[in-house]
Amino acid sequence: MTSTLALSAPHPGAAFEKVTIERRELRPDDVLIDIAYAGICHSDLHQVNEDWGPGIFPMVPGHEITGIVAAVGTEVTKFAVGDRVGVGCYVDSCGHCEPCLRGEEQMCRNIPVATYNGREYADGSPTYGGYSRSIVVKEHFVVTIPDTMDLAAAAPLLCAGITVYAPLMRFGAAGKNVAIIGMGGLGHVAVKIAHAMGATVTVLSQSLSKKNDGLALGADRYYATSDPETFTALAGGFDLILNTVAAVLPLDDYLGLLAINGSFVNVGFPAEPYSFHAGAMVLQQRAIVGSNAGGLPETQRMLDFCAQQGIAAQIELIGVDRIAEAYERLAASKVRYRFVLDIANTLLA
Ligand code: NAP
Ligand code: ZN
Numbered sequence: 001m002t003s004t005l006a007l008s009a010p011h012p013g014a015a016f017e018k019v020t021i022e023r024r025e026l027r028p029d030d031v032l033i034d035i036a037y038a039g040i041c042h043s044d045l046h047q048v049n050e051d052w053g054p055g056i057f058p059m060v061p062g063h064e065i066t067g068i069v070a071a072v073g074t075e076v077t078k079f080a081v082g083d084r085v086g087v088g089c090y091v092d093s094c095g096h097c098e099p100c101l102r103g104e105e106q107m108c109r110n111i112p113v114a115t116y117n118g119r120e121y122a123d124g125s126p127t128y129g130g131y132s133r134s135i136v137v138k139e140h141f142v143v144t145i146p147d148t149m150d151l152a153a154a155a156p157l158l159c160a161g162i163t164v165y166a167p168l169m170r171f172g173a174a175g176k177n178v179a180i181i182g183m184g185g186l187g188h189v190a191v192k193i194a195h196a197m198g199a200t201v202t203v204l205s206q207s208l209s210k211k212n213d214g215l216a217l218g219a220d221r222y223y224a225t226s227d228p229e230t231f232t233a234l235a236g237g238f239d240l241i242l243n244t245v246a247a248v249l250p251l252d253d254y255l256g257l258l259a260i261n262g263s264f265v266n267v268g269f270p271a272e273p274y275s276f277h278a279g280a281m282v283l284q285q286r287a288i289v290g291s292n293a294g295g296l297p298e299t300q301r302m303l304d305f306c307a308q309q310g311i312a313a314q315i316e317l318i319g320v321d322r323i324a325e326a327y328e329r330l331a332a333s334k335v336r337y338r339f340v341l342d343i344a345n346t347l348l349a
Contacts, residue, residue: 038130039064062130
């Protein structure tokens with residue numbers, strides 16, 4: 001075991017403390033990564049607050065990780081010391097069920113091991129995430145950060161990026177009329193990726209306060225959902241709506257914005273249930289579907305696509321001493337557009 005510094009929430013909703021945690025000795029297929037940066041995802045907030053059910057505490061969140069390979073196990077073939085790498089939402093899966101064999105490890109039938117707030121298959125010990133100086137991960141769950149990409153701005157792509165890229169690919173955003181609800185961490189990356197894929201992109205935000213940014217990131221149109229006129233003006237207009245909001249929305253209003261056979265894809269993950277009327281779906285054959293992050297092969301394809309298109313997250317890089325402020329501002333939608341912790345330079349003994 002190797003000791004490493006980490007930021008840990010001792011109890012649900014509690015302030016983070018600097019602690020020492022243990023990382024396992026390298027197995028033959030493991031990679032040891034010196035973490036440089038960790039993005040702060042709204043899912044971290046949900047889990048620290050137990051919005052989705054009981055969590056495992058103490059909790060060290062972080063599933064948007066970039067860093068440098070510091071050591072490799074004897075059977076590792078994909079990586080060498082010094083490589084620039086990333087780790088996303090999962091660090092293990094069974095490897096033999098149908099979704100795993102398809103490269104959709106995030107839907108492993110035998111419960112994939114989450115990067116944090118999960119349990120290792122081997123001994124049931126809790127997993128600890130990216131708010132720490134180093135991490136040991138099976139090589140299959142490590143991806144390559146393209147050389148041209150800034151390591152800090154790449155970090156959010158490991159969760160936010162793949163979570164929006166996967167459904168935009170699955171529902172064929174290219175050439176379609178696509179709406180993105182919420183200009184937050186996921187939403188702003190979705191605007192960039194959907195635009196790069198060749199979609200006509202409309203942002204549906206609570207207000208027009210981020211309109212100039214949205215248009216600069218590639219949106220063609222930008223509307224405020226606080227204005228009831230928006231729902232009349234855009235009725236029936238979208239082939240695809242990607243909802244990135246972490247709160248419950250009045251679904252009937254949004255379903256009315258879909259064209260016939262359009263899809264409302266939900267990646268936002270609020271604690272409370274949604275409700276909607278069947279008529280909003282049935283009469284115009286609209287679909288409500290979900291999407292869960294993405295598998296490892298697709299995560300690498302997303303990174304390569306983003307590098308080729310010059311896409312990364314717009315970040316606010318902060319020292320670990322500002323984590324409480326970051327959580328408050330994230331809860332209040334006051335971040336433009338993703339907080340990234342500068343782990344290597346500020347998580348110090
Ligand atoms: P975020 O940065 O907080 O962005 C969410 C955005 O939603 C906000 O910036 C805000 O945008 C909008 N919003 C917030 N509260 C709202 C409200 N009450 N009504 C309407 N709009 C509201 O969060 P994120 O990191 O992008 O994550 C968003 C959600 O996706 C979270 O629930 C997270 O857990 C989930 N998630 C899911 C997956 C998955 O695999 N499916 C992966 C990652 C994250 P505007 O100010 O523009 O309205
Ligand atoms: Zn996330």
